Amino acid sequence: MGTIEDRFRGALERTTRGDAQSAAELLRVVYDELRGLAAARLAVTPPGQTVQATELVHEAYIRLVGSADPGWAGRGHFFGAAARAIRNVMVDRYRAARAAKRGGDRRREEMDSHIVGDGGTDLDILDVDEALGAFAEVDPRAARVVELRFFAGLTGEETAEALGCSPETVKRDWAYAKRWLRDRLARDDGADSP
């Protein structure tokens, strides 16, 4: 199978050529890389301190892609895969942490949470993941915008390039998506859900 870099380069090339099967392989490779990176970084992170997920994505880019520019299509495929992969890494770590706790009724604040800053409150990664899944049903493109901007840490311009649409569209999608998700997450909070 070769090194992870070889696997990555092969998968990225085939995906860029339009091989749909390879997209799954690309995701797997990036996922493994990000999971390893997260574990390594966290091992030297003091308790209570956090690692920004987007930093991991950029580190993975440097390690896997290196200095050779894969072109806009290659970049798009990498960040698309990386955004999905880091989201999965966060969800999996969260689930693992929760499974490790005994007695499932411990309060949420006591858990190892992958936090998502939100003006004074912490969002639960599982809630975000679930809301984003629901949003993808409503507006798949805007949901991709969220993945790329939020999880992969791309700018509006970079997101537009990766998705092959205008920066203006990304901006509108992003504004709409945030409101949609905010509304959805507030309802999940339980107070006024139907």
Add this chain to the structure above:
Amino acid sequence: MTREKGLEARARIALEELLALPVDRRDGRLEELVAGDAALEDRVRRLLAATTDTGDFLETPRIARRPADWIGEQVAGCTVLEVLGEGGMGTVFKVQQASPDRLAALKILRTPFASAQELARFDREAGAMGRLRHPGIARVYGTGVLEGDGGGRPYSLMEFIEGDPLDVHAARRRLAVPEILELVARLCDAVDHAHESGIVHRDLKPANVIVDPTGRPVVLDFGIARLLDEPEDEGRAALRTEDGSMIGTRVYMAPEQARGRRDAIGPHTDVYALGVILFELLTSRRPLDLVGLGAAEFADELESRPPRRLSEDRRDLRGDVETIVTKALAKEPHRRYERAGALAADLRRHLANEPIQARRQTATYRLGRFVRRHRVISTAFAVVTLTAAAAVYFAVRASRAEVSAASSAERAEHGMRTIFKLVVRAGTALSELNEKEYDRVTVELQRSAIPSQLHDQVLSILRPVEATSRIADDLIAQPIAEALGEVMPEAFSEQDIELLYLLGSLFTLLGKEATASGLFEQAILQADGVPGYSEESRLLLEYEYAKCLDDRRALDLLKEMRPRVERVHGTDSWAYIAHQSQVVQLLESTNAYEEAFPLCEETLAESERVLGARHVLSASLRNLLGELHWRLGRHTEAVGILEDLRLHLVPGADDDQLGLVLSNLSQIYAELDEQDAALAAALEDLYATQRIRGSAHPELLIAKVNLGQQLAAPHPEAARRLFEEVFAVESNGSSRLATIQGEAMLGWVNLEAERDDADAAEVERLAGRGAELLAQAYGDGNPIAAEGAARAVVAMTNAGLLGAAAAFGLSWQARLAGLGAQLHSLALVTGRAQLADGLLDEARDSFERARDMRAELRIPTTSPESFLGETLVRLGDLEAGLPLVEGTLDALQAQGNRRYPEALQFLIEHHESRGDAERARVLRARRDS
């Protein structure tokens, strides 16, 4: 789904158009766009409302290391042992510090510090906290910074406290209300220590308070919240956004805190949190349910919405506790207790039955409290109180009369004259108080509700009065009763009834139950004519009335009240269960044990279901159940129930109930001949009672009498002193005190008579007085009266007062003739005195009577027969006498009867005197074996 999607797509288009418009034009355009489509309008409004302007929503995803991964690693010179918790502010580990070698709690904050300036401030503040020394505050050993990417993470190393968080502790132990109040008061003590040093906690919540194994609450994280909450430079403004603690602590957050008014934060902010904690511990609910709100909305609601009333969940907590909680939860900081210490003080005042500061100062409340606290106080003190109350009464009446007709004014003037006379009398009484009592009275007068000019007048008259004569309470009570008749209003108002109620309570206090019951009757009668006088208040009046009736009449009244209590309060209420438990108690005190038992069982089950097993009523019913088992002769069951209850009551917190349980246990153990256990229980009872009562309280006196009875055999001197202490307390005419003192006197004379240099005159005086007190308290129809007389006779006999004892025994048999066969013991001990005094014919009659009475009651007749035999022998009738003495010898020995050695000695001497050396030798051998 398609329609849903279509709706969402249209909503998005409308949203984007509206967002491009200035805010004030959005509403108008929205209506045009939706064109009456309610579903669309709703959806667009929701999206508009879902503002994302705040903070960094969906900006930075972060991954945290699992705290559990740190176990075994070295951090800050410590080995991580365990994760204690992870909260908004960071993670807490249990660690082993290497030097000094000790367990500690290491809290690593989540928020990184960027500047050196900030770190310096952190050190400075943490240093101030480190100087806090209080057993209720976890020590801060030190602080530091863990270097890492993105800035240093501050940590603090704190004392490790073993135990449960406050809420877990309370739930697990099922704490009773007084225990909760005391626990929170202790928590307040600790918080107040920091308040004294100007340090505010700002994040008090049950999770921040650990109750250690000794039951002491210890506060964690003092002042940490402030370190995070008060950035000095702009760069720190993002702190709160990253600090997830807000959600967790909103429940305990004071309005000024929610508003972010840092300048308004002070000790009162902690008082608010303590109020919420207290509310939560008492009801398991929160005073406000504010969930799913944004920060601004939350602050608005917190400022405007009144908290739930404590009594909604706990009717039994109406009154002081509710007032205290309400004051702690006041929206405006200045209306709350200024500091945690003031809250603690009010909680303790309530626990000690003193007036609390939070209460609005109504006359009835203050005097009511006052009366309750001083149920038994010196007569003189009571007289002064009563006079003061009467002064208030007449002053009120007089001022009302002023504005009515002239004839009324005349009456009012008479009322004022009466006050004056009473005040002079009170002054005379006051002069008899010792210095300490005098101070107490004047302080109480100053604190009481008497209008100030009147109270100055009262004091100015009281001070210089010098008199030596003893004032009987009748001198005060009688004129008040008469004056009352003169100024009694024609039409009663609610306030008049309250005043009658108050006066009635004061007469009860003086032991003038007859006068009191007249006042209550009057009040109850008049209450019917007062519109709006609630059935509930009327029931309260009737309860007071019942208190001054004898047990049987009180029982009848309570039974008659039951359906009304049920109608007003329902059966699932504290009031109903309390009522039923009163009935059980009265049945018990009127010896109707068989009837009481099933009702007690039933009421206990109800009480445990409705109020919980830890409730004071449940505990008291359980105690009654144990007592009833005992009264019905089931000692084992009684001990089982009472010992179990004793284990569950907490010394210091449940002393009230504990005293009753221990006193019962002590008596039961004594009956079971388990002297050590009885003694231990009696001693513990004495401690428990002394902790909560003054030295003259009946409960304490009962405990002393019980202990004296236990100590009589092993330590007669100590027992004598205890008895003396009890009857030295000034009698106030209450029948309860009379029975206790009567018991003490009889206990004392019994011991005194055994002494070689017994004070015969004192024995005769106190024996007679003791028997009299018991007979008056219980009534001549009660067997206890006969028992008391018998004990008096025994003591007099033992003290060598044979003639007096015999005469006393005979006259009491005549007086108590109605008791019939139940006079058997009195007849027996009278016979003994007569026999010793050489009155053989009278003795023979007495013993024959005692024998016949016992036969009638189917009690063994052994000792009367033995005595009768001896008497007959002395009368020269050997043939009839000797077989009686000899025939009962084995049975007496088997019973361990005190008559046995006496009878043996008599036979030995008899045979010796008749020269029958052989039989004397056999018997002597038996005696010496």
